[in-house]
Amino acid sequence: MKSFRIYLPAYLFLLPALSLFILFMFVPILSGLKLSFQRWSFDGAKWVGFSNYAKIFHDSVFWDSLRTTVVYTVFTVFFGIVISLIIAFLMDPIAGKLQSFFKAAYYLPSVAPIVIISVLWGWLYNPSFGLLNYLLEQIGLEPVLWLGDPNIALYSIIMMTLAVSQGPSILILVAALGGIPKDYQEAATIDGANGLQETFHIKLPLLKPALLYLAIVNTVGSFQVFAPIYMMTGGGPNGSTTTIGFLIYENGFKKFDFGVASAQAVILLILVMIIAVIQFKYLSNDVEY
Amino acid sequence: MFSIRIAKIYAFTSTALLTIIGCCMLLPFYWMVINSLKPATSVIRMPPDLSFYHLTWENYEKLFADSIVSLWTFNSFLIAICGMFGNVIICSMAGYAFAKKNFPGKRMLFWFVMSIMMTSTQVIMIPLFMLIRDMGLLNSYWGLILPVLVSPFAVFMTKQFMQSIPNELIAAAQIDGSSEWFIYWKIILPLSKPVLAIVAIFSFITQWNDFLWPLLATESREMRTLQVGVSSMQLQNVNYGLVLAGSVWTMIPVVLLFVSFQRFFVRGITIGAVKG
Numbered sequence: 295m296k297s298f299r300i301y302l303p304a305y306l307f308l309l310p311a312l313s314l315f316i317l318f319m320f321v322p323i324l325s326g327l328k329l330s331f332q333r334w335s336f337d338g339a340k341w342v343g344f345s346n347y348a349k350i351f352h353d354s355v356f357w358d359s360l361r362t363t364v365v366y367t368v369f370t371v372f373f374g375i376v377i378s379l380i381i382a383f384l385m386d387p388i389a390g391k392l393q394s395f396f397k398a399a400y401y402l403p404s405v406a407p408i409v410i411i412s413v414l415w416g417w418l419y420n421p422s423f424g425l426l427n428y429l430l431e432q433i434g435l436e437p438v439l440w441l442g443d444p445n446i447a448l449y450s451i452i453m454m455t456l457a458v459s460q461g462p463s464i465l466i467l468v469a470a471l472g473g474i475p476k477d478y479q480e481a482a483t484i485d486g487a488n489g490l491q492e493t494f495h496i497k498l499p500l501l502k503p504a505l506l507y508l509a510i511v512n513t514v515g516s517f518q519v520f521a522p523i524y525m526m527t528g529g530g531p532n533g534s535t536t537t538i539g540f541l542i543y544e545n546g547f548k549k550f551d552f553g554v555a556s557a558q559a560v561i562l563l564i565l566v567m568i569i570a571v572i573q574f575k576y577l578s579n580d581v582e583y
Numbered sequence: 584m585f586s587i588r589i590a591k592i593y594a595f596t597s598t599a600l601l602t603i604i605g606c607c608m609l610l611p612f613y614w615m616v617i618n619s620l621k622p623a624t625s626v627i628r629m630p631p632d633l634s635f636y637h638l639t640w641e642n643y644e645k646l647f648a649d650s651i652v653s654l655w656t657f658n659s660f661l662i663a664i665c666g667m668f669g670n671v672i673i674c675s676m677a678g679y680a681f682a683k684k685n686f687p688g689k690r691m692l693f694w695f696v697m698s699i700m701m702t703s704t705q706v707i708m709i710p711l712f713m714l715i716r717d718m719g720l721l722n723s724y725w726g727l728i729l730p731v732l733v734s735p736f737a738v739f740m741t742k743q744f745m746q747s748i749p750n751e752l753i754a755a756a757q758i759d760g761s762s763e764w765f766i767y768w769k770i771i772l773p774l775s776k777p778v779l780a781i782v783a784i785f786s787f788i789t790q791w792n793d794f795l796w797p798l799l800a801t802e803s804r805e806m807r808t809l810q811v812g813v814s815s816m817q818l819q820n821v822n823y824g825l826v827l828a829g830s831v832w833t834m835i836p837v838v839l840l841f842v843s844f845q846r847f848f849v850r851g852i853t854i855g856a857v858k859g
Binding site: 301303304305306307308310311312314315317318319320321322323325326329381384385386387388389392394396397398399400401402403405406407408409410412413414415416417418422423425428457462465466469514515518520521524525539542543546547552555556559562563566567570 | 590593594597598600601604605608609611612614615626627628629630631673674676677679680681684685686687689692695696699701702703704705706707708709710711712713714729730732733735738763767788791792794795799810813814817818826827830833834837838841842845846848849852
């Protein structure tokens, strides 16, 4: 009894947060799992075993959405990191106030709500009065149906994501670059390394922990993408931009097929966890410095 | 000497390049602000009209002529502020327990909180929707606020920071006979101001910008948040000038916060990702 009284304050401090986590995040995960084995109709829920999953695996729409999600994730994560790296390397040699100014300017688009982003990019991509087609016209090229062509729409959304959401990645990489001890660079210079060698053989390997963090966080985020799809294309044209996150929304809140939508959500969660674990295993060889 | 000169050239080229890329990136935002202040027809003009001529408040007057926009703004502020206080107080209590207390199950509970970081509204939207519906909270402020009061991120941040507070301070207060709550409220919280500021700003912006949950949890026009309201204006394709004015309006609080607390952003984002 005595030991319980010692530990009581700690549990009391945890109680409010833990109860909210359990009620609004953990319980929904479990009940989502339950829902995925049920079918809902007007007279309530019925257990249907794995039939929701069987339905999904035989549905080409699901496989298409999985492919779309993977393409979206691979492009946004890989090129996002490449772009952020380039910008971080450009910011690294700039000192003091000017660097802070650039950091702020490059971060700004990342705090803009998705509504703003979709209004702006809706204008850039507009087929009749959009800026991009106007520029193409000026250099004598054919206009492009940025969001209307099934072969292009997904890449248009990828391009938009790449342009507007690199803020956090840039800040993290600039901070990581700034944290590399200057002696390393001096030693390399004395040994006769040029700028490129220094970048690829000294700085990049030392950035590995930051890059690993970005790869995991951005993959987990990209894999669950919803709002840009909802706002820009509504999953179209021809379902070419329907990601898993958007498909769950459509099945759940447009077709009211909670069972199938929940099964898709369970698959999404499992995929996200597998990817994160794999990335962590393969990319993390601890760098010490 | 030679290498110093190279370094200077490198810094100069970097500055020039960053300026050009930055201008391209920010140009659409400038277009949005300037065109929200112009007659609706100027939006479709090509080449884009970026001049300061013919500025008017017309779009904003029309926007606020519909009193629903003020209501949406109020809803958004209410949710963002409640979410902010929830994160700052509830999560810092948990962070304190994880940082400074020892108790059975600590590792397991912390791991539990961290693993929740992987989930998102996208994964739990259907069961969460049904839960809130069964609680009778759909289309109410409670339904919008309760799920956003805590985040694993805020627990992690406060825990990391509070670990650096010396144990001696707490021990001294305990010898003086201070209560547990007094120690947390009067000693730990004031010392944690820097991290609490970060948590406050991030959770305000996250809640202000949140889109999916308010979209699902509200039915009537009156309960919408600014994000959902303005996006519905955009999807219905009403007057484009109005949409631009609405968009600028949704971004003002975020930009003001960002500009005034810029240094907290840099620290908040780099915490956890970079050693040391």
